[in-house]
Amino acid sequence: xxxxxxxxxxxxxxxxKRGLDHKHVGSLHAEDHEQALEYARDCYTRRSEGVSxxxxxxxxxxxxxxxxxxxxxxxxxxxxxxxxTYYVLPDPVNNM
Amino acid sequence: xxxxxxxxxxxxxxxxxxxPKDWMPDAYRKNLIRQISQHxxxxxxxxxxxxxxxxxxxxxRRKAVLISKVQDEAGHGLYLYSxxxxxxxxxxxxxxxxxxGKAKYSxxxxxxxxxxxxxAAIGWLVDGAAIVNQVSLQRxxxxxxxxxxxxxxxxxxxxxxxxxxxxxxxxxxxxxQKAMAQDALNRFYWPALMMFGPHDSDSAHxxxxxxxxxxxxxxxxxxxxxVDQTVKQIEVLGLDHPDxxxxxNEARGxxxxxxxxxxxxxxxxxxNGHCNRQRIEHHIAAHDEGEWVRDAIxxxxxxxxxxxxxxxx
Numbered sequence: 299x300x301x302x303x304x305x306x307x308x309x310x311x312x313x314x315k316r317g318l319d320h321k322h323v324g325s326l327h328a329e330d331h332e333q334a335l336e337y338a339r340d341c342y343t344r345r346s347e348g349v350s351x352x353x354x355x356x357x358x359x360x361x362x363x364x365x366x367x368x369x370x371x372x373x374x375x376x377x378x379x380x381x382x383t384y385y386v387l388p389d390p391v392n393n394m
Numbered sequence: 395x396x397x398x399x400x401x402x403x404x405x406x407x408x409x410x411x412x413x414p415k416d417w418m419p420d421a422y423r424k425n426l427i428r429q430i431s432q433h434x435x436x437x438x439x440x441x442x443x444x445x446x447x448x449x450x451x452x453x454x455r456r457k458a459v460l461i462s463k464v465q466d467e468a469g470h471g472l473y474l475y476s477x478x479x480x481x482x483x484x485x486x487x488x489x490x491x492x493x494x495g496k497a498k499y500s501x502x503x504x505x506x507x508x509x510x511x512x513x514a515a516i517g518w519l520v521d522g523a524a525i526v527n528q529v530s531l532q533r534x535x536x537x538x539x540x541x542x543x544x545x546x547x548x549x550x551x552x553x554x555x556x557x558x559x560x561x562x563x564x565x566x567x568x569x570x571q572k573a574m575a576q577d578a579l580n581r582f583y584w585p586a587l588m589m590f591g592p593h594d595s596d597s598a599h600x601x602x603x604x605x606x607x608x609x610x611x612x613x614x615x616x617x618x619x620x621v622d623q624t625v626k627q628i629e630v631l632g633l634d635h636p637d638x639x640x641x642x643n644e645a646r647g648x649x650x651x652x653x654x655x656x657x658x659x660x661x662x663x664x665x666n667g668h669c670n671r672q673r674i675e676h677h678i679a680a681h682d683e684g685e686w687v688r689d690a691i692x693x694x695x696x697x698x699x700x701x702x703x704x705x706x707x
Contacts, residue, residue, distance in 0.1 A: 304692065307479075324545070325476045327485070329695040341469050344462075345549070364415060 307356040308334040310341075310350035320352050330351075406607055408588045411537035414480040422606050425599060426536055427481050430498070431488045434474035435499035438492075439673050443507040443516065452510060459556050465519070466553065470546050476536050477538040490502030493678050495665065500524075502585050509579035511564050511571075516662060517557015519579075519586040519624070525550050526620045527590065535607035558627065565631040576633050583624075583636040588659045590617040596656075 305327040311320035323342050328334035334353040341352065362370055378384045387394065395403070398417045405412060412418055441464050441612040448464065451457040475485050492495035500521050507513065528550065531543045564575040591613040594600055601607040621640075628635050662703070 324473060324542075326472065329691060330699075333695070341472055344465070361415075364413065379635065 308353045310338040311352040313350040413537045430478040435492045437471035439499045439503045473542040477542045480538045504669045506668045511574040514560035515578035515582040521553040523589045530611045551672045580636045665696045
């Protein structure tokens with residue numbers, strides 16, 4: 299088995315500026331978290347794209363299934379009163 | 395059509411991206427793996443001719459620029475290999491296919507690089523042609539590929555500009571330097587046009603790829619864009635256009651140009667370019683000679699892990 303197959307897959311998140319969220323930028327293979335962090339610096343922040351990097355093992359991510367999206371999210375779809383636009387107010391104060 | 399196919403086509407038509415876990419037709423997956431891995435291999439093989447010139451670049455500044463560019467190409471290879479891996483093929487399978495000749499890479503890298511002016515021409519024309527193609531691919535229907543293209547396009551613009559700048563220095567230099575620039579332009583202009591692939595009518599994968607929005611513009615349309623944008627750039631350099639037949643066509647709103655030497659195109663694709671064998675031999679040698687480094691990383695990390703486990707116990 300080649301080395302790359304033994305290496306783990308990591309997902310990389312970069313915060314571009316203090317005050318902003320970390321954003322997923324891509325993935326890479328590495329032996330452990332430390333190495334993944336160094337590789338991520340070399341691959342994804344060559345032009346000062348970030349001030350902070352997160353690396354997470356892809357296998358540690360638990361994801362919702364898009365195929366189940368309908369029943370996963372529909373409990374929220376029948377609650378239009380959660381949106382500001384649901385409330386019709388008199389014109390003079392509508393910009394509230 | 396099965397319900398899955400219908401749902402897939404609905405997303406394609408609505409300009410929604412296809413993501414790794416979505417159902418997709420086998421041929422769509424195969425087509426993408428072929429295209430993305432070929433793209434990744436091109437980035438990686440493309441490091442060879444430029445890497446050769448790092449020690450020969452004419453100034454410290456040009457060396458630093460070239461090192462950065464080569465490093466970018468390695469990164470671009472990584473983005474693309476990662477995108478292909480989301481389709482269920484492993485990195486080592488792709489490298490195996492490259493080394494056995496089953497997978498292709500861009501034919502441009504099978505042309506010999508003879509002078510420093512060739513390196514300038516490659517940055518300007520080869521990366522320039524790649525950008526035309528990649529800008530269009532930012533809108534490809536497969537999410538990971540599209541995101542990779544967006545990232546690559548952001549970085550790639552510097553590649554073309556530094557190449558043009560190096561070309562400009564030569565074109566405005568001594569008569570010998572200008573002659574070198576003209577010679578590099580004459581040799582790389584045609585292969586750069588061939589990078590867009592065969593005519594649409596001769597392209598085996600084009601029609602399905604357009605239907606599935608893997609490709610967003612046809613080979614011939616992209617090539618025309620490149621022909622059009624290059625005319626002015628050659629003029630500013632003060633060099634002669636390699637195509638005697640280049641002529642503005644008012645009715646089409648495009649430049650008319652000569653047809654390409656398609657015999658040469660197919661011959662290079664089929665492995666008979668000047669450097670095909672050398673490029674693959676070098677890739678295999680570098681991969682084999684790097685084995686001890688990869689083994690050392692694994693051994694070191696195993697040692698570290700054992701030490702950590704011991705400390706924890």
